[in-house]
Structures are given as structure tokens and as C-alpha cells.
Amino acid sequence: MKVLLDDARLAPVKAIGEDGTTFDVKALTADETQLDVNGVSRAGNIVHIKAIDPAGEYLGVKAIARDGRLYDVKGVKMAEGARERTVSGVAIAAHVKALPPGVASESAIWHVKAIHPEGRTLDIKALDASGAIHDIKAIMLAGNQHIVDVKAFIDGTAAPVKVLFSGDTYAPVKAIGPNGTIYDVKALTPEGQQLDVKGVSRVGNLTDIKAIDADGELYGVKAISRTGLLYDVKGVQMLETTPEAIVNGVDVAAHIKALPQASAARN
Amino acid sequence: MISTLRLLCLTLAVLLPADSVVAQVDAIWHIKVVTRDGQFLDVKALDASGGIHDVKAIQDATTTSFV
Numbered sequence: 001m002k003v004l005l006d007d008a009r010l011a012p013v014k015a016i017g018e019d020g021t022t023f024d025v026k027a028l029t030a031d032e033t034q035l036d037v038n039g040v041s042r043a044g045n046i047v048h049i050k051a052i053d054p055a056g057e058y059l060g061v062k063a064i065a066r067d068g069r070l071y072d073v074k075g076v077k078m079a080e081g082a083r084e085r086t087v088s089g090v091a092i093a094a095h096v097k098a099l100p101p102g103v104a105s106e107s108a109i110w111h112v113k114a115i116h117p118e119g120r121t122l123d124i125k126a127l128d129a130s131g132a133i134h135d136i137k138a139i140m141l142a143g144n145q146h147i148v149d150v151k152a153f154i155d156g157t158a159a160p161v162k163v164l165f166s167g168d169t170y171a172p173v174k175a176i177g178p179n180g181t182i183y184d185v186k187a188l189t190p191e192g193q194q195l196d197v198k199g200v201s202r203v204g205n206l207t208d209i210k211a212i213d214a215d216g217e218l219y220g221v222k223a224i225s226r227t228g229l230l231y232d233v234k235g236v237q238m239l240e241t242t243p244e245a246i247v248n249g250v251d252v253a254a255h256i257k258a259l260p261q262a263s264a265a266r267n
Numbered sequence: 268m269i270s271t272l273r274l275l276c277l278t279l280a281v282l283l284p285a286d287s288v289v290a291q292v293d294a295i296w297h298i299k300v301v302t303r304d305g306q307f308l309d310v311k312a313l314d315a316s317g318g319i320h321d322v323k324a325i326q327d328a329t330t331t332s333f334v
Contacts, residue, residue: 014323015320016296027300027311062298062301071334
């Protein structure tokens with residue numbers, strides 16, 4: 001299922017067959033009325049998907065687990081432009097995913113930190129070839145509480161942070177400058193150590209991102225608001241094929257995003 | 268035509284009478300619209316002939332934050 005690319009104010013949500021055939025997606029009422037399901041607005045990486053009732057009211061679309069957990073169904077974009085990619089010959093504006101409800105609501109800059117096992121936080125920074133240190137922050141945008149961009153602020157630009165390819169066990173996490181310059185991403189200890197930040201495992205669409213200490217211990221990486229809200233920092237893949245994207249000439253394995261923490265299944 | 272839909276690659280998928288979907292994933296979530304009065308409405312995919320197909324979210328074995 002995808003949000004299709006369309007000039008209309010309301011973007012159609014359709015299922016797409018392998019041969020490019022599209023299938024309408026509708027909400028069905030008890031009296032067999034079919035309500036349109038559309039992408040109705042965009043906020044950063046998120047396209048809000050709603051069913052539209054006969055009065056024109058927007059109704060939320062949710063995924064519901066057998067144990068009662070409820071996720072929001074949203075269009076998800078990794079590309080900045082209107083067109084995300086093509087699927088079976090059909091131009092799409094966004095993928096459709098079910099995401100845990102976020103907790104943030106306002107535009108804000110969040111810190112990105114590694115969490116030491118003793119409960120301390122370590123700054124996560126981008127380092128250039130001269131050793132200069134640059135901030136890495138999560139950029140929370142009002143209207144998008146689900147998938148938050150993580151950027152390195154280098155020489156006045158907000159550079160993307162991505163998981164790259166390598167033959168190593170763990171995948172490197174780097175910032176990519178506008179001209180393709182690659183910047184190391186490290187967790188900095190008070191003692192002056194620089195810990196690698198890597199993608200250590202992948203399950204489904206997500207890669208776990210960890211800082212790795214000298215003993216090989218893995219530290220979680222989080223985005224933390226000034227008010228104490230906390231999101232997980234993860235690698236996110238939308239495609240089954242590689243590379244996930246080419247950013248400023250660099251092949252990318254996964255995007256780095258901050259995501260709401262998900263609850264495990266309940267009994 | 269519709270039987271060629273690739274099921275497992277779609278996180279939100281149209282479920283057809285295929286045999287292997289349930290065996291290869293941990294959980295299938297319902298997709299519903301929530302009305303103002305708290306009712307749930309089914310969300311379905313419709314083919315050109317009016318056939319109605321389930322739409323479900325497929326949760327991978329250990330992924331909880333992105334379904």
C-alpha cells in the first residue's frame with residue numbers, strides 16, 4: 001500500500017500489484033458506504049492519512065494488534081521532494097506504515113546522546129578531518145511526531161546522517177556533507193575517548209544503532225528533548241534493494257531517524 | 268492479476284488467499300478507521316470487479332517500532 005503521487009489536494013492511497021495495477025483502498029461503514037482514504041497533509045517525513053466521512057470530516061486510520069496496542073497508520077517519506085520513488089511503474093509520494101504514536105507535538109531541537117550503562121549520557125558528534133567537532137541533533141517538526149530527522153550541523157548546513165556500507169561486522173554511521181565529504185560520527189566520553197557509532201543489527205525496516213566502547217559494550221543512542229522526552233535513534237530502510245539511497249554521491253544503507261519508543265506485546 | 272501482489276514486501280499489505288503469509292511473520296494487525304463515536308470501520312482494498320480484499324499490517328518477528 002502506498003500514497004500515490006498526485007497533484008490533487010488529497011493524495012490517493014492505493015494498493016499496487018506487481019504489474020502496476022492499482023486497487024482502491026476504502027473504509028467500509030455498516031451501511032456499506034465506502035469512504036475514501038487519502039493522504040491529507042504532510043509534515044516533514046510524515047503524510048497524514050485519513051478516511052473522509054460524508055460530512056467531510058477526517059477520521060484516523062489505525063493498526064490494532066490482537067493485544068490491544070494501537071499504532072498510527074501514516075505515509076512515510078525519506079525523500080524531501082513530492083516524489084518518493086516508483087513502485088511497479090507507479091509513482092508514489094510515500095510508503096504506508098503503522099507507527100507507534102509519538103509523544104512530542106512542538107517543533108524543537110532535541111539532543112542526540114549515547115546512554116552509558118551507568119546512566120550518564122555521552123554527546124554524539126560529527127568530526128571532520130581536522131578534528132573539529134560538530135553538533136548532531138534531532139529536528140522535531142510540529143505535525144511529525146513519528147519519524148524525526150537527525151542531522152549534523154556542519155559549516156552552516158544540516159548534513160544528513162546515514163548508515164553506510166562496509167565489509168565490517170558493524171555498519172558505519174557517518175554524516176555526509178553537500179559535496180559528498182564523509183564525517184565520522186562518534187560518542188565522546190569525558191575522558192576524551194571517541195567511541196564508534198555503528199549499525200549493529202538489522203531487523204525488518206530497522207537497524208539498531210549503538211555506540212561501542214573499548215570493551216565492545218554497546219550503548220543505546222537516543223534523542224532527548226529539553227523536557228525529558230526520549231526517542232530511539234535507529235537506521236530506517238524503506239527498500240528491499242540496495243542502496244537505500246544515494247546522498248550527495250554516497251551510497252547509503254539506511255537513513256538515521258529518531259523514533260518513538262515502541263512497547264512490547266502485552267498479555 | 269491480483270494474485271501477483273507481493274505480500275511479504277509490503278508492511279501494510281493486501282492479504283489474499285495465500286498460504287505462507289502467517290507462517291513467516293509474527294503478527295498481523297488489523298487496520299481500522301476510528302469514527303467520532305468510537306466505532307471501528309474496516310479498511311479494505313477493492314479491485315476493478317468490486318472484489319473486496321483484506322488490508323492488514325504485518326509485524327516482523329522482532330520489530331516493534333515500525334510495522
